[in-house]
Amino acid sequence: xxxxxxxxxxxxxxxxxxGGQGIVLAxxxxxxxxxxxxxxxxxxxxxYGPEARGGACSAQVIISQSTIHYxxxxxxxxxxxxxxxxxxxxxKSIRPDGMLIVDQDLVRISEGSDLTLYRVPATRIAEExxxxxxxxxxxxxxxSAVSDLVTREALHETVVKSVPKGTEELNSTAFNKGxxxxxxxxxxxxxxxAGKKGAK
Amino acid sequence: MDKPKIILFICNWGPHAAFxxxxxxxxxxxxxxxxxxxxxxxxxxKSLLFKSFEMGADGVALVxxxxxxxxxxxxxxxxxRNVEDMRGILHLLGLGGDRLxxxxxxxxxxxxxxxxxxxxxxxxxxxxxxxxxxxxRDLSALSHMETARVVASHDVYACQDxxxxxSACPVTLSGKTFSPRAMANAIIGGDLDSPSVVExxxxxxxxxxxxxxxxxxxxxxxxxxxxxxVLKGGGVEGHQSHGGFFQSLMRTMTSPDLSINHWxxxxxxxxxxxxxxxxxFGGCAPYFDTFFRHHLGVNTSDILSxxxxxxxxxxxxxAVQPGERCCGHDLLWSGDEENFLRLARLNAKAFEEMxxxxxxxxxxxxxxxxxxxxxxxxxxxxVKVTHVYDxxxxxxxxxxxxxxxxxxxxxxQDPCRLSxxxxxxxxxxxxxxxxxxxxxxxMQDRGISALCCGNCAWTGCDSYTKALQNKxxxxxxxxxxxxxxxxxxxxxxxxxxxxQDPFRGNEIQMEIMDLxxxxxxxxxxx
Ligand code: SF4
Ligand code: SF4
Ligand code: SF4
Numbered sequence: 001x002x003x004x005x006x007x008x009x010x011x012x013x014x015x016x017x018x019g020g021q022g023i024v025l026a027x028x029x030x031x032x033x034x035x036x037x038x039x040x041x042x043x044x045x046x047x048y049g050p051e052a053r054g055g056a057c058s059a060q061v062i063i064s065q066s067t068i069h070y071x072x073x074x075x076x077x078x079x080x081x082x083x084x085x086x087x088x089x090x091x092k093s094i095r096p097d098g099m100l101i102v103d104q105d106l107v108r109i110s111e112g113s114d115l116t117l118y119r120v121p122a123t124r125i126a127e128e129x130x131x132x133x134x135x136x137x138x139x140x141x142x143x144s145a146v147s148d149l150v151t152r153e154a155l156h157e158t159v160v161k162s163v164p165k166g167t168e169e170l171n172s173t174a175f176n177k178g179x180x181x182x183x184x185x186x187x188x189x190x191x192x193x194a195g196k197k198g199a200k
Numbered sequence: 201m202d203k204p205k206i207i208l209f210i211c212n213w214g215p216h217a218a219f220x221x222x223x224x225x226x227x228x229x230x231x232x233x234x235x236x237x238x239x240x241x242x243x244x245x246k247s248l249l250f251k252s253f254e255m256g257a258d259g260v261a262l263v264x265x266x267x268x269x270x271x272x273x274x275x276x277x278x279x280x281r282n283v284e285d286m287r288g289i290l291h292l293l294g295l296g297g298d299r300l301x302x303x304x305x306x307x308x309x310x311x312x313x314x315x316x317x318x319x320x321x322x323x324x325x326x327x328x329x330x331x332x333x334x335x336x337r338d339l340s341a342l343s344h345m346e347t348a349r350v351v352a353s354h355d356v357y358a359c360q361d362x363x364x365x366x367s368a369c370p371v372t373l374s375g376k377t378f379s380p381r382a383m384a385n386a387i388i389g390g391d392l393d394s395p396s397v398v399e400x401x402x403x404x405x406x407x408x409x410x411x412x413x414x415x416x417x418x419x420x421x422x423x424x425x426x427x428x429x430v431l432k433g434g435g436v437e438g439h440q441s442h443g444g445f446f447q448s449l450m451r452t453m454t455s456p457d458l459s460i461n462h463w464x465x466x467x468x469x470x471x472x473x474x475x476x477x478x479x480x481f482g483g484c485a486p487y488f489d490t491f492f493r494h495h496l497g498v499n500t501s502d503i504l505s506x507x508x509x510x511x512x513x514x515x516x517x518x519a520v521q522p523g524e525r526c527c528g529h530d531l532l533w534s535g536d537e538e539n540f541l542r543l544a545r546l547n548a549k550a551f552e553e554m555x556x557x558x559x560x561x562x563x564x565x566x567x568x569x570x571x572x573x574x575x576x577x578x579x580x581x582x583v584k585v586t587h588v589y590d591x592x593x594x595x596x597x598x599x600x601x602x603x604x605x606x607x608x609x610x611x612x613q614d615p616c617r618l619s620x621x622x623x624x625x626x627x628x629x630x631x632x633x634x635x636x637x638x639x640x641x642x643m644q645d646r647g648i649s650a651l652c653c654g655n656c657a658w659t660g661c662d663s664y665t666k667a668l669q670n671k672x673x674x675x676x677x678x679x680x681x682x683x684x685x686x687x688x689x690x691x692x693x694x695x696x697x698x699x700q701d702p703f704r705g706n707e708i709q710m711e712i713m714d715l716x717x718x719x720x721x722x723x724x725x726x
Contacts, residue, residue, distance in 0.1 A: 181600065187515065187725070198513070198724045199506075199723045
């Protein structure tokens with residue numbers, strides 16, 4: 001699809017939110033899927049400190065075709081924000097051709113940037129599925145549709161393996177909803193670009 | 201090979217004299233022509249014209265008087281309209297409109313009449329024999345055994361004689377002497393000749409409201425459906441609307457060799473894919489529109505094109521079946537199970553040959569019939585049957601889709617087959633909630649308690665059902681809405697028909713649009 005970035009060479013991803021949103025788990029799942037299933041290299045580092053107790057926290061994931069020499073994210077290609085604090089702190093660091101994904105109900109965007117921007121009702125979708133705290137998984141599903149960091153199958157498989165026992169099905173639904181939402185957004189953009197906004 | 205059969209309906213007043221002159225001269229009238237004298241071409245209703253084809257005619261000529269010379273004034277114009285509509289129907293059926301001709305001759309134009317008949321014979325010779333194979337029905341005596349079986353299988357004995365059904369039934373409430381309870385009791389008592397059986401079995405709308413209220417859950421729709429079959433087998437027919445045209449049409453479709461043109465009117469902007477494993481099953485709307493073109497001006501084919509447009513919007517390109525036949529709903533519900541089964545078998549075979557895995561339909565009757573009545577009748581379709589609303593709800597809920605505001609205040613007419621018989625009044629409402637009209641207000645009777653559009657299976661339409669429709673349209677008016685949204689082509693037809701009431705005028709007039717139409721008009725990618 002036209003809007004997807006080119007095949008991964010070396011991609012730096014930053015996932016931010018506040019404690020309790022499963023930010024680090026999302027980072028872990030992303031990295032594991034890339035390395036253990038898709039057989040790429042990946043690293044994960046996480047910010048601790050005061051943030052771990054409810055403030056902004058972040059997971060930094062690097063996915064690469066070749067050995068990663070430095071595990072910290074410097075200029076991220078993709079930033080995923082599940083909180084206003086995370087957005088305020090990290091959105092500026094993103095590459096000019098990068099991608100910003102925010103929870104549309106939790107993050108207010110300051111205008112004026114050329115980034116590829118996706119607003120996703122992740123928390124709302126997670127609530128519909130049954131648990132608010134699955135917004136992180138919805139975001140992963142979304143990511144699997146709009147980027148080619150990892151394959152959808154790898155990410156889905158890793159989600160199911162990494163979540164607490166008994167919640168696999170709910171999380172799988174949340175993931176698929178996120179993916180469908182991403183696919184729908186891409187389809188809509190494609191259609192609009194082709195001048196077909198409506199059905200008639 | 202058999203000689204073709206050509207029927208000549210000829211008006212008694214003018215051209216019949218010309219025909220007699222030919223007979224007197226022993227002129228060379230083609231032997232294929234069988235002449236039937238009629239009082240006026242305008243009296244040949246569409247159903248009578250069509251009936252000839254159902255019964256195996258290869259050609260029909262309707263011969264009358266020049267417009268100015270009709271003894272009754274407007275006969276010729278009526279005939280022109282009827283013939284035009286019926287030629288449209290013959291085209292859809294793949295029989296070819298040319299099998300039906302209208303011509304006018306003065307009494308002294310016998311040579312021209314002869315020329316016309318010879319030409320017509322040549323035309324029919326070229327087109328060939330009609331592929332319609334008529335199925336005359338075997339009638340037997342009314343069977344009490346059969347009745348007992350039907351009564352037992354629907355547990356009508358469980359009736360407690362409480363009368364709740366009569367107090368809920370819209371037909372009873374419209375003032376007709378009609379009581380579901382009395383009918384049930386008469387049938388149980390074996391009193392099959394009583395008027396409350398012979399007439400009332402055909403007056404029920406099979407709407408299912410009574411079942412919803414009955415403490416013993418006596419399933420009237422199913423019971424009535426089978427009683428109709430029993431009665432019809434014994435030669436007891438009910439009043440069929442439009443001279444039984446629609447039943448006649450559906451019976452004709454049981455001929456296996458028809459090459460039907462169900463879809464050749466489809467607008468070009470719509471994409472279908474003959475290799476798809478998803479089939480969009482449209483239903484009989486093109487026939488309805490052709491039949492009512494000069495009367496109600498309905499446009500129910502829009503439901504088909506708008507459903508396809510909505511599917512295309514989501515990049516779903518289903519197959520359509522060029523030779524699509526009726527699902528058989530109305531035959532089944534007007535007592536003709538034999539021909540229903542014939543249609544069902546032909547359809548099942550066609551789906552299998554096309555390699556279909558899923559059928560999507562927008563018609564609540566087709567949906568019910570394909571998903572429910574085919575398997576029940578022993579014709580399982582090994583495919584998934586999906587109502588287009590389910591498909592749309594699924595796609596829209598994925599996200600990124602919205603609706604433009606529309607300038608209407610809307611209210612909604614529930615389709616009985618989906619809302620009550622299928623028990624899913626929430627389905628169309630989920631979609632309605634997504635729309636952005638100026639207002640949406642429900643009618644007093646709604647959801648599973650909704651009032652019927654006033655007719656089912658083209659059976660039993662009368663002044664009482666008109667009163668019922670009036671009541672329904674008033675309920676719609678009271679909501680203050682300016683657009684009545686429907687979800688079934690028939691609701692649209694029957695309610696539009698009721699609006700023609702010259703004495704009510706504006707009191708019950710309202711714009712009608714199908715839900716798919718409103719959606720297709722306003723849906724957009726966000
Ligand atoms: S509501 Fe049911 S139980 Fe009562 S009279 Fe009618 S059929 Fe009998
Ligand atoms: S099915 Fe409807 S029309 Fe028939 S008896 Fe029951 S309520 Fe009356
Ligand atoms: S309501 Fe009108 S269109 Fe419907 S069956 Fe009766 S006469 Fe025909």
